[in-house]
Amino acid sequence: MGRATVRLDPAFAVGPVRPRLFGSFVEHMGRCxxxxxxxxxxxxxxxxxFRTDVAxxxxELGVTVVRYPGGNFVSNYRWEDGVGAKADRPTQLDLAWRSVETNQVGTxxxxxxxxxxxxxxxxxxxxGTRGPSxxxxxxLYxxxxPGTQWPDRRAQNGHVEPHDVRVWCLGNEMDGPWQMGHKxxxxxxxxxxxxxxxxxRVDRDLELVACGSSSRGMPTFGTWERVVLERCFDLVDHVSAHAYYEPLDGDVDSFLASAEDMNRFIQSVVATADHVAAVRGSDKRIMVSFDEWNVWRQQGFDGESSLAVREAPELIEDVYDVTDAVVVGSLLATLLQHADRVSMACQAQLVNVIAPIMTEPGGASWRQTIYHPFALTARxxxxxxxxxxxVCDRVDTAAYGPVDQLVVTATLDDTGEGGADLTVFFANRSRTEPVELTLDVAAAVGAAPGDWTLVEHLALYDDDPTATNTRLEPDRVVPRPGGARTEGDTLTATLPPTSWHCIRLTEAVSR
Structure with missing residues (x-):
């Protein structure tokens, strides 16, 4: 059994929790x-x-921001086709996913x-296929x-008041040769x-996101960010990052350590952005918008060109297991650990397409395993x-070398005279070894000894790490009570292999 000691002190803070870290993504792709x-x-x-069961x-998932309408889809999308009377909207061929697009849902x-x-x-x-105009x-739409052409068109379509959309992505994955209009x-x-x-010129207070690299493995990674930011530095607020993870060639140990790649990805983009700032003599800090991330078994996807032309096809509807949920939980922890520079993040996608939520046409909807770490972290x-x-044991991985067995992050909500709430998230990345955890909260907020009370310990694991949730068995994998115990300022718990945990404490005595 591995051993781990974790100490928390509010003097060592990353920054405030950013609500937009709990974003998602809706693309006109497959059955999303x-x-x-x-x-x-x-x-x-x-x-x-719209389906109210999905809503x-x-x-419940706690999503705060949703990116739309793509994704690869946006790079050949005519947004005008998706507004106005539904009966008058044209049916088009989407080149990104070779799908028939009815345009019954639009802006x-x-x-x-x-x-x-x-x-x-x-x-x-x-x-991709269009531009600034x-x-x-x-x-404007x-x-x-109202008073000019496009706002008047919106008003005629039943929306007199502006939508007031504040965050705009300047294209999608334009570094990728698969993209329509790749550049x-x-x-x-x-x-x-x-x-x-x-x-x-329309609205100087918009938040604009420049396209960064579509993965850390792209041959232009780093150079792409530098070139783009050298030209756009004064005009944009964020640069995007995208990453998907899977157990390549059956290497589950490296897959469980995927957060190492995300961590290095963020550090590299931040370093590049700050280099551009330094050269310009600027104090401005470009933020990272990690607006596509998830587990996706891309090895099982034959590619866009192999797809038959269909309307709303079943496309990359991955079924997630316990191991996938532990990885997702560790990726969320990593995003929180970079809350000083990651401004927002979008898990891709929201429904059916590599998604936490699944639906049956005309029938049920249910939560995948990855739903639970997202929902609890967002909450x-x-x-x-x-x-x-x-301080913990290490796990050897082929992709990243030795990594900590535990991924840990914590948030402290100091409510002042009413006390404080402390939440700690753990992922045990070992497939074989449990961890005997000792958590020291003596320094947290400066509470008197023994003032911390355990609220709950929720654990996500299973004797079978390949267990999944399905339409017929939607609650096969759900968070269950863990066995954490407190004594004074110390919490102890045993964390099973391949497991994710949310442990909540509250300050029992007001200060």
Missing amino acids: VYTGIYEPSHPDADELG HLVR DDFVDWARSVGVEPMMAVNL EAVELL CNGD TAEEYARVAEETARAMR YARGMVLRPAV
Whole structure:
């Protein structure tokens, strides 16, 4: 059995928890939109055609911001086709996923849905097959006051008040040869600069996200970010990062350590952005928008060109197991550990397509295993992110070398006279060894000895790490009570192999 000692002290804080770290992603891909969030013929559909059972699960998941409409889809998307009377909207061929796009859901529909489930819309513009003019027109349609063409068009379509979308992505994965309108770094930097400058003429207070690398393994990684930011530095606020993880060639040990790659990815992008700032003599800090991340078994995907043309096809509907959930929990912890520089993050995607939520057309919806670490982290990560001091055993991995057996992060919500709430998240990345944990909270907030009370310990694990949730067995894998114990300022617990944990404590005596 491994052993670990963790000490928490509010003097060692990363920064405040950013609500936008708990974002998601809705793309017109597979069944994410159609028979996912939207299915007018479903028994639980609302008056706009959106599934209320899915909306309930989205609210419970705790999603704060949703990126739309892509993804690869956006790079050949004509947004005008998705507004106005549904009967008049044209059916088009989406080149990204070789799908028939009916355009029954578009900009207004998505914003209506986002507002109804309480999430902030995050829009992407097409810089693949289109450019600055079309991006500005979409911005005017969304945010302009009536009196000119595009805001008047929105008002005619039933939305007199502006949508007031604040965050805009300048294209998607333009470094990728798979992208419609793929560009070199220099080509993209030029069009992103032109688009950003024009959009800021409409609204100088927008938050703009420049495309970063679509993975840390891209041959242009690092150079791409430098070239783009050298040109766009004064015009953008964030640079994107995308990453998907899977057990390559059956290497589960390295897969469980995927957070090491995400950590290095973030550090590299931050270093590049700060290098550009230093050269310019600027104190501005470009933030990282990690607006696509998840577990995705890409080795099992034959690629876009192999897809038959269909409407809302079943596409990359991965079924997630316990191991996947532990990885997702560790990735969330890593995003929190970088809350000083990661401004937002979007798990891709929300429904059906590599998603925490699954649906059956006309039937049930259910939570995948990865739903639970996301929902609990989004619910209980509050206040300040602490930087824990961790001493634990190591796990050997082929991809990253020796890594800590535990991934740990903590948040402290100091409520002042009413006390404080402390939440600690753990992932045990060993497939074979449990961990005997000792958590020292003596320094937290300066509470008197013995003032901390254990609220609950929720654990996600199973004797079978390949266990999944399905339509017929939707609660096969759910968080269960853990066995944490407290004595004075010390908490102890045994963390099983391949497990994820949420441990909550509260200060029992007001200060």
